[in-house]
Amino acid sequence: MKQESRQNREKVAAWRESFSHIAGSGCQLNPFMNQTNKQGAVLAISAFVMWGLAPAYFKLLAHVPSIEIMMYRIVWSSLLLAIIVTASKNWNKIVDLARDKKAMLTLIASSSFLAFNWWLFIWAINNGHILEASLGYYINPLLNVALGMLFLGERLSKLHYASVALAVVGVMVQVVTFGSFPFVAIGLATSFSIYGLIRKTVAIDSISGLTIESLVLLLPGVMYWCFYASSPESNMVANDLTTNVIIVMAGVVTTAPLLCFVAASRRLTYSTLGFFQYIGPSIMFLMGVLHYGEQVGQDRWLTFIFIWSALALFSVASYRTGGVTQS
Template sequence: MRLIEIDLSSQYLNFACCVLTFTFITPETNIVQNNEQKLGVVNAIAAYLMWGLAPIYFKTLESVNADEIMVHRVVWSSVLLLLFVFATARIRAVISTLVQPGVLIKLTISACFLGFNWFLFIWAVNNDHILDASLGYYINPLFNVALGMVFLNERLRKWQLVAVLLAVIGVLIQVVTLGELPIISLALAGSFAIYGLIRKKLQVNSIAGLLIESSVMLPIALLYWLWFVNSSTSNMAENSLSLNLLFVFAGIVTTAPLLCFTAAAKRLTLSTVGFFQYIGPSIMFVLATFYYDEPLEPSKLVTFGFIWLALVIYSADSMKTYRKLKV
């Protein structure tokens, strides 16, 4: 099983590097609209495929503590994003953001939610809770709808309300049958939804903002690495080349799908991009159930059923509304 996981991780590395290269070299001007939309679809699919396959990477490091993996995720993401910013001449966007104290405070807050989400996902995968992570990212779009209603004064359409209520029922079924809330799922969905809400209200370049958020986490990660990480793998000079490459690859696992998502968002409407978002948790569900043999209790399956039904209704309503607006 270990050999298979390492082989899959290698394939994931090759795929992510190819997509990352594609994102760097994709032309953004002088392309006909049809080709732009095709490129947007390719980038959207690539982003959600990589998010869905991310557990394979983290499983190859399950012998390493989640906090140590998190350190590498922050460090190498920061390095890769900095290189990308200079390579694509976005440094002015970073500087213009750094001179706005109010924006920096909000990015610091969003960095806290993002960091929590990153760490919890690593912990969930390496402690055999991929199904919970999958459920969390299925719930996330419905969390977004609920937060929009509460904080952005967005009114829920009738079928959106039905979808949210079905999701709530699905969670309550798990509470009644198992006697506990799906904490991991709700925490992943909630933290990413709140992060998205904060970023939505900030007029900041997406890549520049992500670099600043990573930079906020970087000093903490480095200090933690130097003073608190005390394991057989904490000193990279003593590690094998393959292990160090896996650590560095944490930066690609984190940033490559985000860069592809950004490229997709530039070329497609957000409602169109939204229809691809279920690729990620669906892949996680398949991996957890059929590859990593995580137990799927009947109550949890019922919860998934309610969430899936809610998402079908939500997606159908979104498509119907989008077509009306397009006409």
Template structure:
């Protein structure tokens, strides 16, 4: 891996997680609509934007090549289902007062990435990474056994997106063509929901211009960070990618507590404390490894 490729991967990772962190502000503007309906518009307008980008960047040949590979199609179908489920749960959590749960899920995700990297990519865990994963797991178990509360929203968001990233890292297709194929696979289901189940607010001929603009803009809000993420995942180690993910949930945590006023009770604070401690250890270890990799490239 070249120094230039590593720097591009880092920049893309930072951009992706920052955009995800502020995304709840956008979806709060669409609270009048059900989560499934917002998801429909995310899929439809993302598909349109991705088609424009694929032709604009002249990557249609890569799309055709991927479509000829049955293995790639199977993986993208599965990753597309995971992505749609993650989108739906995130929108529901944001607009139903569970942004703190979403924040916790995305705090857990980088530690889960390390575990998945070890299991499926044979990436060796350093000693401090093992300690960080164990501490985070203890935080979740304390919440479960001491307070009888399973953070299911957090765990589902973390696992669905962690497995999605793992699949996209292994499939032999670039980020833009792959994301287009994933989205096009969701498109028929989105249209069926729009036609038979959507409310009057999805009738764009009767809506105000502002609401229609928000619905169309959901495509940009959806596509931009995903393109950055998949681009980063192909340029840097999967476990290292998790080092940057604290950006998104930190922004969400601040928004949830200080802007939206979600309650941060004692049980949840204990779990956050364990996960934060794990992330401090993990981040310190990742920073040392990152510095060593830069020195190795220089040599």
């Protein structure tokens, strides 16, 4: 009896040792086991919830031209980021980065994709295309998988490949059967995926990187405001307080989710980050259908069903393999 009890204790001790070895090694049971990945998960969820609710904000400015709203985003996010950098006394980092030609060229490229994504998203929301915008951000994580495989050496399972293929079929069904191509959806998905990919290749903290990107876009933004902005709202002196508060909030609406997203991208594999992007488009989809009354036609339903199936397959693949890993 004593011998059996001792054997049981030895088995338990061996199990604990094995578990500790697994938990402490690079081969984790799931992608969120360590502290860094937990932080990344919280940041990613925060970013995508804020993005999902963003259409409600931009609808408040539906009467303002899309490019003018983008200009407000650039100007006020630049100011907000400058305040953050000043408060944290990190201007020396900005100056050092400005002297790094390779980093600056990379951030100029990323800022271009970011500006296009901002404009297209605003245009889609204020022209009755919330559902197509949500489709774009449903496609986005699957595109992240493909880019992570091609450029970052992230290894995929067969189910991951199948999920990407299913998404492609969904888009092609809409093109071939109904003769329509989801330009807005593909434009949003492609521009944001490329932006995230570029930013992941730069060893830079999120605030410094976003500050430089905003400053790169600031001069064109100010020039547009001074010489081309034509809406009554562009003259903030003549606006009422409520209108000015809504305009200035463009900085918060723009900066807060981006800071969370970029910080999350530094803590998670690129493909795992895509897992959380279900949150944003789901909120947009429900908002578009239930609150703003957008119609889901037969072509959209088929495409959405294929995309949702692909995302379900992707989720199963990520759960079974513990996330996509980097080689």
